[in-house]
Amino acid sequence: MVIAVDAVGGDFYPQSPVKGAVQASEKLPDLNLILVGPEDIIEDELSNYDHDSQRIKIQHAPEIIGMNESPAQAVKTKQNSSIVSGLGMHKMGKCDAFVSAGNTGALLAASTFLLGKLKGVSRPTIAAVYPTIQGLRLMMDVGANLEVRSEMYVQFAQMGSIYAHEIMGIEEPKVGLLNVGEEKSKGTEDLKEAYEALAELPNFAGNIEGRDIFDAKADIFLCDGLIGNILLKFGESIPKALKVFFKKGIKNLNLGPEESKVVQQVLKSSLEEFNPDRVGGVPFLGVDGLSMVGHGSSKPRAMKNMILNAAKCLEHNINEKIVASLN
Amino acid sequence: MVIAVDAVGGDFYPQSPVKGAVQASEKLPDLNLILVGPEDIIEDELSNYDHDSQRIKIQHAPEIIGMNESPAQAVKTKQNSSIVSGLGMHKMGKCDAFVSAGNTGALLAASTFLLGKLKGVSRPTIAAVYPTIQGLRLMMDVGANLEVRSEMYVQFAQMGSIYAHEIMGIEEPKVGLLNVGEEKSKGTEDLKEAYEALAELPNFAGNIEGRDIFDAKADIFLCDGLIGNILLKFGESIPKALKVFFKKGIKNLNLGPEESKVVQQVLKSSLEEFNPDRVGGVPFLGVDGLSMVGHGSSKPRAMKNMILNAAKCLEHNINEKIVASLN
Structure with missing residues (x-):
């Protein structure tokens, strides 16, 4: 090799x-x-x-x-x-x-x-691993395709499912379509069409909402590259922002240096999942x-x-x- | 009254x-x-x-x-x-x-x-306050308008600027357009058009990326209602998810009950900014x-x-x- x-x-x-x-x-x-x-x-x-x-x-x-x-x-x-x-x-x-x-x-x-x-394949895609409370999951597309048609969503879901199963060790990966609500009538015309097309896949779990990402309500978070790119970069910014939020919290509670140190250690250990270095990189599927x-x-x-x-x-x-x- | x-x-x-x-x-x-x-x-x-x-x-x-x-x-x-x-x-x-x-x-x-x-007004909009390391900022639209045309973005920016100034106490609110990159050539055709139209406003700060939200690189995060709704609900899910991430962190570091308690207090205090109860609600602008x-x-x-x-x-x-x- x-x-x-x-x-x-x-x-x-x-x-x-x-x-x-x-x-x-x-x-x-x-x-x-x-x-x-x-x-x-x-x-x-x-x-x-x-x-x-x-x-x-x-x-x-x-x-x-x-x-x-x-x-x-x-x-x-x-x-x-x-x-x-x-x-x-x-x-x-x-x-x-x-x-x-x-x-x-x-x-x-x-x-x-x-x-x-x-x-x-109609269009190659970029996926990214995303931290959740159940471990890493897959978000796609994260920037290669800012606008995605129904048949592209279906292919992304198929390619992502193979990657999640083979490489991420997720036994039967479920695909969720990021939307504003769970019902299939929700969202733009494009998303409604995508829902219909995705419904043909055996592992489509329906629409998911923003609050379902961290809960890993699905294993593959399907979205267009605009949404995925914004969410990916937002997610990457969480650890740095939390350090600032925590500084404020430590100050509010008047913690001493020993206690502050423990808190910072926990923060670091808790957010290890957010460290992109753990995976390093993902292929263009x-x-x-x-x-x-x-x-x-x-x-x-x-x-x-x-x-x-x-x-x-x-x-x-x-x-x-x-x-x-x-x- | x-x-x-x-x-x-x-x-x-x-x-x-x-x-x-x-x-x-x-x-x-x-x-x-x-x-x-x-x-x-x-x-x-x-x-x-x-x-x-x-x-x-x-x-x-x-x-x-x-x-x-x-x-x-x-x-x-x-x-x-x-x-x-x-x-x-x-x-x-x-x-x-x-x-x-x-x-x-x-x-x-x-x-x-x-x-x-x-x-x-062409279309009323729903805005939401969003926590950042510099305090609350405004995200809009968060679900009333899933697709937004250029002139709507401009009006949202104008309405949001007044709300941010009058009610949120932000002296000179800057408007940022959520996109995949900073350059005006980035994004979909709709976003490029929106950039051109927004550039006429005195307080337009250009494109911002997902990583710029928590840093409050702008005071108003402008986006369509699909992106805004996903980001809003994702943001709301952060505190609950962090509790789980932190439980893991506390376990990894083998903390005792006293130390764990301190960490949980800091977590709660640090994330107070995320509590939607602090503001309660925002008007349909x-x-x-x-x-x-x-x-x-x-x-x-x-x-x-x-x-x-x-x-x-x-x-x-x-x-x-x-x-x-x-x-």
């Missing part, structure tokens, strides 16, 4: 991707990795770590796509970037997957363009290959976990199962 | 509205209240409290619109309900405002139908009158605060200011 890693993606390259790759390779002895990016930068960083140079190789790609560059433009003009090179290698069969914490838009554009879509995107702020642990998650997706042949489910 | 109160609205009638009304009347000596609903139910409950019977009167309305009844149908067939009677009294000038914790859809339908719209809706789960304190909030809206003549701002 060979996984290519974008060595210059995200806010903390080269350290995060290179160190994460070394850690992942220690974890999985059968894993071969290719670090893609400017050779000198990678060599410099890699020399800091004990590693098996037979299993971690470098593929020189001199250009870097910035986090805020216009995706379409960047993919078109930076043919020697880590993203375009890495996905090109994947297309040519030189690796089985490509993972990156880089520019999400550029990754999606390059993945769709270079790898193409799986048979039967629907592309003909395995291209995975992580959070821009990924630390080494996040990169390690994303690589391990990619290995799991390959072991479970999720694309084969998606094609079988759609066709 | 006369405010009519729906005595049979919400999950906890008659206690919440009746007790809340008594408490509000103690707070404001110039306030006259009319409790609207089945006379016997109200009299029974009211007899539990010391009150000034000159200032708290009863208007008999035998029918009750249930929380889950179809709004249009209920308003049409239950002409003797507390909601239709109360708003009818308001229309006839027998009171200056009507407040209810009842069926939001029925209240919106009856308010729009019976009171009509303010001059120049854009109707020609003052009709206020509270949470179905309103306790007496919430009803008291909603009545006080209605009094404040009347004192500040918000409708006059809205009309002046729109025309």
Whole structure:
């Protein structure tokens, strides 16, 4: 199994991707990795770590796509970037997957363009894991498709169900459609149509509301990319905001330093589920290959976990199962 | 000043509205209240409290619109309900405002139908206060208008700005449009159009993202009613979910009963901002009158605060200011 890693993606390259790759390779002895990016930068960083140079190789790609560059433009003009090179290698069969914490838009554009879509897929989608009181669940779409038609919702639900079952270990994932109320008559015309179409799926649990997310009333929270993106970023902001709310609470109650410390420890431990580093990254579902995107702020642990998650997706042949489910 | 109160609205009638009304009347000596609903139910409950019977009167309305009844149908067939009677009294000038914790859809339908719209208003809207690390801010629309056109966003922003300034005490409220990114090129075609239209307002702060809500990067979070409703209910679910996350955290750290108690006290105190009872209710902005809706789960304190909030809206003549701002 060979996984290519974008060595210059995200806010903390080269350290995060290179160190994460070394850690992942220690974890999985059968894993071969290719670090893609400017050779000198990678060599410099890699020399800091004990590693098996037979299993971690470098593929020189001199250009870097910035986090805020216009995706379409960047993919078109930076043919020697880590993203375009890495996905090109994947297309040519030189690796089985490509993972990156880089520019999400550029990754999606390059993945769709270079790898193409799986048979039967109308549009690839980006899903994200979301913390709930019952553990991580899947929210999709979180930004690839701002407007979603009925048949796209159905495919997202099918692809998400396979991912949730195979990779997240959810035995029989239920799909909920985010709406303003539970009744099928609720919502916009688009949502009513989506409800009708989704009702054909055996695991559709009906409409769910905003209050049902944390309760995990469904395992897959289906929504358009506008809603999903807003909810994802809102959810990610919760831990930082809570620290401020808690400072106020600690002050209100006049706690001493010992007690405050305990409270802060509990806060940290309680919100571990919100830490995106635990999962690292999720694949673009629907592309003909395995291209995975992580959070821009990924630390080494996040990169390690994303690589391990990619290995799991390959072991479970999720694309084969998606094609079988759609066709 | 006369405010009519729906005595049979919400999950906890008659206690919440009746007790809340008594408490509000103690707070404001110039306030006259009319409790609207089945006379016997109200009299029974009211007899539990010391009150000034000159200032708290009863208007008999035998029918009750249930929380889950179809709004249009209920308003049409239950002409003797507390909601239709109360708003009818308001229309006839027998009171200056009507407040209810009842069926939001029925209240919106009856308010729009019976009171009509303010001059120049295209569509009335429902706003909600939202907790942030800088205090309460305004989110709108939260469910009255699932699809919003550019000119509606502009009016919502104008109405919300007046409410935020006059009632919430925010000196110069800034308006942010919820989107997937900050750049004006982001989002759906509808959102791009809305951005262009909103840019004409002096207090438009541009697009904001999900992560900007808790930071209060704007004072008014503008969105369509689908997004707003999902975010509102999601936000309301945070305290309950955190209790569960914290139980896990307390267990992970093996805290003793004393320490656990402190943590739970801090949690409660920190999340006081999330308690909808603190504000009680917000008016439908854009109707020609003052009709206020509270949470179905309103306790007496919430009803008291909603009545006080209605009094404040009347004192500040918000409708006059809205009309002046729109025309």
